Amino acid sequence: MIDVPEKFARGTVQREGRPGAEWIAGLPATVGELLARWECAPDGEVMHGAVGIVVPVRRRAGGAAVLKVSFPHPGNAHEPDAFAAWGGRGAVLLHERADEHFAMLLERVGPSTLAEVEEGDEAVRTAGRISRRLAVPAPPGLPRLRDRAGAWEAELQQAAAELDHAMSRRAVEAAVATVRELGRDQPDTLVHGDLHARNILRADREPWLAVDPKGYAGDLAYDGGTLLTSRVPVLLGSGDLGKALNRTLCVFAEAAEIDPERARRWAQFHAVRAAFWERRHGSFETRGFVPLLDDLAELLV
Numbered sequence: 001m002i003d004v005p006e007k008f009a010r011g012t013v014q015r016e017g018r019p020g021a022e023w024i025a026g027l028p029a030t031v032g033e034l035l036a037r038w039e040c041a042p043d044g045e046v047m048h049g050a051v052g053i054v055v056p057v058r059r060r061a062g063g064a065a066v067l068k069v070s071f072p073h074p075g076n077a078h079e080p081d082a083f084a085a086w087g088g089r090g091a092v093l094l095h096e097r098a099d100e101h102f103a104m105l106l107e108r109v110g111p112s113t114l115a116e117v118e119e120g121d122e123a124v125r126t127a128g129r130i131s132r133r134l135a136v137p138a139p140p141g142l143p144r145l146r147d148r149a150g151a152w153e154a155e156l157q158q159a160a161a162e163l164d165h166a167m168s169r170r171a172v173e174a175a176v177a178t179v180r181e182l183g184r185d186q187p188d189t190l191v192h193g194d195l196h197a198r199n200i201l202r203a204d205r206e207p208w209l210a211v212d213p214k215g216y217a218g219d220l221a222y223d224g225g226t227l228l229t230s231r232v233p234v235l236l237g238s239g240d241l242g243k244a245l246n247r248t249l250c251v252f253a254e255a256a257e258i259d260p261e262r263a264r265r266w267a268q269f270h271a272v273r274a275a276f277w278e279r280r281h282g283s284f285e286t287r288g289f290v291p292l293l294d295d296l297a298e299l300l301v
Contacts, residue, residue: 031069039060051076055069066107070102082192090134091213092107106211107209110201112202113202114126114127114198125251128254131192149183163280165279166291182262191219191220197227221259223256224262232245232296241299
């Protein structure tokens with residue numbers, strides 16, 4: 001029987017209410033059932049992210065792995081589909097899956113992430129190369145990002161009308177234009193969907209492997225936008241944020257073999273959308289990030 005980390009349990013209940021409390025109460029039994037099914041034994045301290053736990057295990061057949069169990073949510077449903085499509089190419093291997101429990105048995109990698117690489121260009125270049133390796137034809141059944149374009153446009157326009165914000169009309173209109181011009185015409189390419197440096201971990205089988213994908217079908221440049229917005233706190237130390245943003249865009253685009261202009265437009269969209277989301281839903285701790293998102297939205301227009 002595992003011990004569910006207290007911080008994770010508390011955060012899940014605060015976010016999900018009664019369903020979260022019920023899920024947490026049953027989580028040790030769920031993990032026990034999966035360990036027995038897949039003939040594994042716990043092999044280290046239970047770790048966690050925002051929506052799931054990761055249990056280091058040893059497989060009876062030999063070798064280290066991790067058991068990941070996530071809170072049941074549509075946003076977590078296609079993670080194993082993405083891993084299955086990649087087959088270990090640029091991402092951790094999927095050994096087993098139990099979709100009824102939102103659970104997977106995955107290849108174990110190290111705790112070190114790409115965010116710890118001090119050389120900025122090398123970190124961005126590595127992320128770009130990973131993104132390119134993950135760009136394979138999307139399997140049927142994955143959510144198509146083009147199908148979200150209408151909702152994105154409505155969301156942006158509603159937030160601009162309802163919320164007090166410091167972004168210019170020009171910045172908001174640029175994000176809406178990206179949705180209209182790029183969002184509705186996207187290829188059926190598998191993209192990670194949440195590609196940032198903390199989701200790329202150092203490994204033995206390959207130098208770096210991706211984890212925690214959303215599993216979307218869409219524009220590869222979408223991931224470039226996600227990565228860029230996540231890099232802004234690091235880029236602030238450059239002394240010239242605009243210049244650092246442009247360099248990051250070019251380095252990522254070259255490594256990922258994408259159009260840097262598309263990556264810039266998606267990044268600007270992500271910045272505007274994130275700024276509105278934080279104003280509406282963000283915690284006290286994360287709302288301090290809003291002025292930086294506003295600046296990013298303006299610089300990328």
